Amino acid sequence: MKDARPCSIAGTLALVGEKYSLLVLREVSLGATRFDQLVRNIGAPRDVLTNRLKRLVDVGVLEKVAYSEHPPRFEYRPTTAGLELEPVLLTLMAWGDRHLNDGDRPMVLEHVGGHGHVGGHELVPVVVCSECGEQVRHDELTAHPQTPGWTVTGPAA
Amino acid sequence: MKDARPCSIAGTLALVGEKYSLLVLREVSLGATRFDQLVRNIGAPRDVLTNRLKRLVDVGVLEKVAYSEHPPRFEYRPTTAGLELEPVLLTLMAWGDRHLNDGDRPMVLEHVGGHGHVGGHELVPVVVCSECGEQVRHDELTAHPQTPGWTVTGPAA
DNA sequence: TCGATGAGTTTGCTTTCCAAACTCGCCAAG
DNA sequence: CTTGGCGAGTTTGGAAAGCAAACTCATCGA
Numbered sequence: 001m002k003d004a005r006p007c008s009i010a011g012t013l014a015l016v017g018e019k020y021s022l023l024v025l026r027e028v029s030l031g032a033t034r035f036d037q038l039v040r041n042i043g044a045p046r047d048v049l050t051n052r053l054k055r056l057v058d059v060g061v062l063e064k065v066a067y068s069e070h071p072p073r074f075e076y077r078p079t080t081a082g083l084e085l086e087p088v089l090l091t092l093m094a095w096g097d098r099h100l101n102d103g104d105r106p107m108v109l110e111h112v113g114g115h116g117h118v119g120g121h122e123l124v125p126v127v128v129c130s131e132c133g134e135q136v137r138h139d140e141l142t143a144h145p146q147t148p149g150w151t152v153t154g155p156a157a
Numbered sequence: 158m159k160d161a162r163p164c165s166i167a168g169t170l171a172l173v174g175e176k177y178s179l180l181v182l183r184e185v186s187l188g189a190t191r192f193d194q195l196v197r198n199i200g201a202p203r204d205v206l207t208n209r210l211k212r213l214v215d216v217g218v219l220e221k222v223a224y225s226e227h228p229p230r231f232e233y234r235p236t237t238a239g240l241e242l243e244p245v246l247l248t249l250m251a252w253g254d255r256h257l258n259d260g261d262r263p264m265v266l267e268h269v270g271g272h273g274h275v276g277g278h279e280l281v282p283v284v285v286c287s288e289c290g291e292q293v294r295h296d297e298l299t300a301h302p303q304t305p306g307w308t309v310t311g312p313a314a
Numbered sequence: 315t316c317g318a319t320g321a322g323t324t325t326g327c328t329t330t331c332c333a334a335a336c337t338c339g340c341c342a343a344g
Numbered sequence: 345c346t347t348g349g350c351g352a353g354t355t356t357g358g359a360a361a362g363c364a365a366a367c368t369c370a371t372c373g374a
Contacts, residue, residue: 004200006263008253009183009246015257019174019331026166030300032310035352041311043161045332050353060256071339073351081256083295087284088252089166090293091244096165099238106163110299111286121288123298127244129268130281133290136247138240141280142267143187153189154198176362192321202363207322228370230320 005154006147015059016085020044020052022092025078025085028062033075061085090125162311163304172216173242177201177209179249182235182242185219190232218242247282 004010016022023042027033032041035053039046053076056062061082064074090109097105111123127136143152150156161167173179180199184190189198192210196203210233213219218239221231247266254262268280284293291297300309307313 003197004180005184005198007180007183008250008257008263010180011257011263012249012253013179017174017176017179022170022174023161023164023167026164027162029295030309036350037311039352040160041162046353047355048331051330068351071351084255085252086295086298087248087293088245090284091248092169093165095242095245096169098241100165100168104303106165106168106303108301108303110301111288111291111293112297112299113289113291121286123293124287125284125293126287127247127282128285129278130283131268131278132270134268134270136244136268136280136282138186138243140269141243142269144265144267146261146263146265152187154194193319196321203322204324205362208361225320228320228372 005145005150012088016056016061018052018055020048021056022085022089024049024052024056024076025061025082026089028076028078029083029086029089033077035074035076038076056082087125087127091127094125162302162307169245173213173218175209175212177206178213179242179246181206181209181213181233182218182239183246185233185235186240186243186246190234192231192233195233213239244282244284248284251282 016025020042023044024038027038027041032038035046035049038044038049038053042049044052053062053064057064057076061079062076063079065077067073067075093107093109097103109123109125111121113120128134129136145152173182177199180201181195184195184198189195192203192206195201195206195210199206201209210219210221214221214233218236219233220236222234224230224232250264250266254260266280266282268278270277285291286293302309
């Protein structure tokens with residue numbers, strides 16, 4: 001992977017884009033934070049999961065917290081940076097809910113309101129522009145590479 | 158990967174979660190739709206890219222369109238379903254912009270307004286609840302598995 | 315005719331993946 | 345106390361995927 005387009009999508013995927021990594025984030029966000037839970041809920045081989053966890057800790061989206069000594073036992077909890085990947089999980093889930101399995105969802109999210117407003121409606125996540133609040137549409141979007149020598153379709157010159 | 162939690166995140170990743178797949182989506186969304194462009198801009202091995210493209214076409218997020226016969230040459234264009242993965246790309250990019258490379262962005266997005274409003278501001282994507290319009294926070298979120306035998310932390314019983 | 319371009323395919327080697335078995339420390343029941 | 349079980353990995357050996365570089369084949373342009 002040499003000389004590819006400099007890009008935060010690629011950068012993020014280099015950290016959390018390996019097989020199972022985002023599923024680990026899903027599980028720890030749900031509250032399943034222990035090794036054997038992760039093995040069961042994700043269905044990953046144990047050795048692979050060991051590597052992924054090591055990586056995710058190194059990368060700063062998980063932290064390994066001891067919940068017992070003698071025997072030493074740890075749980076893996078999402079850091080703030082890890083929780084900030086939730087929008088990625090939500091958009092992946094929204095796409096799957098729309099396009100997979102004839103539209104019926106394996107899991108439903110509830111939005112329990114924070115600032116005093118009555119909670120308890122279903123959450124359907126949408127991506128909007130924080131500036132104008134409008135839903136982002138592909139045709140209303142233009143990309144501007146900041147790297148000299150790169151255009152939107154590839155290297156210049 | 159047996160007996161894992163039924164989940165649209167896993168389902169979506171099973172289709173587009175392999176290495177390079179989302180980068181292909183990024184490129185075709187930007188307008189780089191041809192094989193050699195993709196090789197250059199992504200930095201993927203050619204044979205691997207061949208497989209990914211085949212898969213993405215099979216799965217329905219790309220379509221292979223001839224732009225010349227004699228010699229037969231094709232471009233890969235995002236389908237509607239493919240374009241609907243843009244929210245995933247946007248949230249991945251937003252995370253990377255925030256957490257990688259000291260916060261400076263390799264690419265800036267411009268939101269050119271659609272419905273008659275003045276265009277031309279920077280796009281910072283945010284995930285909100287379509288019901289109430291509020292930004293989604295982790296602690297205001299509850300998950301409800303729809304599959305008998307599964308709780309939020311794993312298989313019941 | 316010579317070279318370049320586009321879109322792959324082939325080759326030979328390295329790395330990962332995977333499932334199953336194994337380890338190690340500890341606790342609890344018989 | 346010794347057997348069984350759990351939690352959290354580690355080891356093993358074979359199958360699959362990844363990789364860079366070289367190769368193919370058709371066509372166009374100089």
